[in-house]
Amino acid sequence: MSERHRVAEQEPLAGDDYLISDAGRERQLAFFRNPEVPDYIQRLVEGYIERKTTKAWDDPVVLDRMRNAILVQKSRYWKGQQVSYRKAYQVLGYLAYHAPVYLVQFEHILWQIIDQGLAKPHMRILDVGTGPGVVPLAVIDLLGRIGGGSAEVYAIERSEEHFEAYNALVPAAAAAQGDAVRVEKPIREDIRALVVEDLPDRIDLMVFSNVLNELRDMEIEERADLVARLADRLAPDGTIVVVEPADLENATAMRQTVRAIMDRGLTIYSPCSFIWGTVCNPKRCWTFEQKSNIRPTRLMERLAEGGDAYRFINVDIKYSSALLRKDGKTQHAYRVPSGAKFARFSHLHRHRDRTINVVAALMSGNLGDDRTKVYKVCDGTAANPVYAVIPATLRGPNRDIFEGLAYGDIVEFSRVLVKFNRDHNAYNLVILPRTRIEPIRGSEGQDAGTGARST
Template sequence: MSERDILLALERRAGEKPEFRLSELQKDLAAGQSLEDLAGEVRPQIDRLGLTIRPSDGDYVIGRRAGPLTVDDAGRERQAAFFRNPEVPETIQHLIESYITRKTGKPWDDPAVLDRMQNAILVQKSRYWKEQRVSYRKAYQVLGYLAYHAPVYLVQFEHILWQIIDRGLAKPHMRILDIGTGPGVVPLAVIDLLDRIGSASAEVYAVERSEEHLEAYNALVPAAAAAMGDRVQVKKPTRGDIGEIAAGDLPDRIDIMVFSNVLGELRHMRIEERADLVAALAEQLAPDGTIVVVEPADLANATALRQTVRAIADRGLTIHSPCSFIRGTACNPARCWTFEQKGDIRPPRLMERLAEGKDGYRFVNVDIKYSSALLRKDARVQHAYRVPPGAKFARFSHLHRHVDRTINVVAALMSGNLGDDRTKVYKVCDGTPADPVYVVVPATLRGQNRDALRDIAYGDIVRFHGVLVRFNKDHGAYNLVVLPGTRVEPAA
């Protein structure tokens, strides 16, 4: 059976109807191998013809490539309502509680079980703040993760996945690979969001090195997906270390490849080595696929993420967001501490029980703050805006020339309000600064400019006409002070 035979058979079937099954093609070709092996053979020709292939009821469905995933108004409202009052869905809470009960042989809220989880959480937090690698080789280390970290990470990834969908980067059927999946928080978020919006399907692949994490994954993720029929196909996770796995050991044509709270754990690797790793694994990405990199919002991890993402871009991928290189120059991320913040989640039952008693606050983790980036193979970016030649906007790299003067600038908004209700502070960037730059709305300012940035989204480009430049010697940073006469407007 030659490539030409496959190509002709695919063309004939695709010309007859918009969708057909691989078993039909198998009969046409008189192919003797399994459907799974045949799927591997036909995939290169499917890509050439602009078709797609997805598993369905023990077979595969081949069809014409659709446009980006669209979500109807009802699905959008359901997801918006979830983000207004985010919490771990009841079904996932129940799965986690049931797993703890099976794993320990005691009720999930047994005092002895809760006590051991509390101890595991305290050890994890201590190692994290000491910038030491956190181990998940023992049962209670994983149970502590499920209780303390997983709720926030689940909702956090739903925010990221919704961004991908909302920006037209997602497909009606997606192949998703979560590298360093842990107990499967990212796949659980995918399942929950797709179930809520009522559209799209996915194949979910995962890589994890910890046996304890994999045990939890296998108990939670397939069970969560089962309620969706065949819309989410959960593949058997691959056991392996991210630093040692080869690209060829992973599935190909991945639409979304996720590194969630993983690269920062590779403390034995330099930034350049982490970038090499991601670039190598990106060989498995579809031509229009997306890489997601996520890390915690603290200074060390968030800054390292920006440095790693910049290094990945140097290896041929494109930073889609949140960074916008509006001056057409590469940035210097050495001091780039920027992150997103979303609304707090409601504590799940397990977290509430852990928080009972003295010092219970140590076991409450509800605020969503994270640093992230999307990268693409196809050079697609969120904002194509570039500062027009000759435009009267000062570069941030030239701010030292304008201290105590009023100037015009254009930049991307790279944070929410880092100050308080009185003095508002926002990080901004135009891709050129060596030192951090912040827009400051002083407590004394009155009028409409107090809320000029309230409705500007993270990563969007803003023009500021008439801001006062100050240099903060204590922090080695520039402040752009908004005045009563300053004009703030989104860039076209």
């Protein structure tokens, strides 16, 4: 293998090759195998806590106040109430409990952007609603680790306490990792009151990370209007990232918001594929990605020593996200060929208790357990959720039929059994011993099989 190679096997954007060394790629993949918040970032957070409280970061009084802040935040979140970050310990609780997961989470998303050829050697990034700067910290950490690429980072935040934390953490992290990332002075403003013309132009990456769900006074259409308005500052070949928590309410609201943004002229690059050339109904679209758990930070471990450890250890990487573009580019250009004999999900009611052939995108990891495995699948036509199910009674190689497939991969299914789940008003595609799947390798549909009629 050559010393340096292109990140993705795609044509470079704007004539630019984004090169990364093999060693840099392996360092990042090793990080994902055993993810944890790097020590230099943990030390920056601990130092900031000490400056804010004038006590040691693990002082019992400090830890107890952070525990209280975390419990209040979690309670308000699950009640659907606005979470406030106007006080110091509210932000310190966020840094202790939420930030570690969100940091690694965004590194996964940024790596996807790089790996799929959407990044540039130098990127202008705007983080909308940055909080204490988790997204910029992820950018700094990843680019520093891979040793390739550079960025200038702009950010918007309204909370004075978040603003202060950002200024204490982000520039210091950038300095610790060299000169790859230039941190611009953040803009203090409510994102709902932004004057678009005051923002930097030709943004390559515009990020809405765990922020749209906090605009609880805005309807779905209003959130979509906001994103579409700010997209005016996006470069012609730039990318918008929308990411939200994986719980049912926020994940489905995010899909509805992204679908509404699409109606305003942007294209969903991923994960949605629209393989039948039709638009979808996202009202019951609960999909999310899951990655390897992170290692708890030192701060988390100390917070957990006070009892009820599960309340203060947050290590699960689960998130719902979407990438959008202005240039019409999509991850998968595949469309079901005319005349191909696959059943649409919108027609599954015609095939109850029969074995059929379908084509769909894999839209989740295993939502079940080790015995009964459940995967969300989508072809863009269904009003009811559809799941591929590996029953507990199935034996043989088909128990691992989805191994090696990635989130968003398009797959042909042959000979799956259609069952209606009355309790959940959903359809199950039951994997049988004779079921076969075939990933779609071509992007233009030329590799699609013809399938067969339901039997």
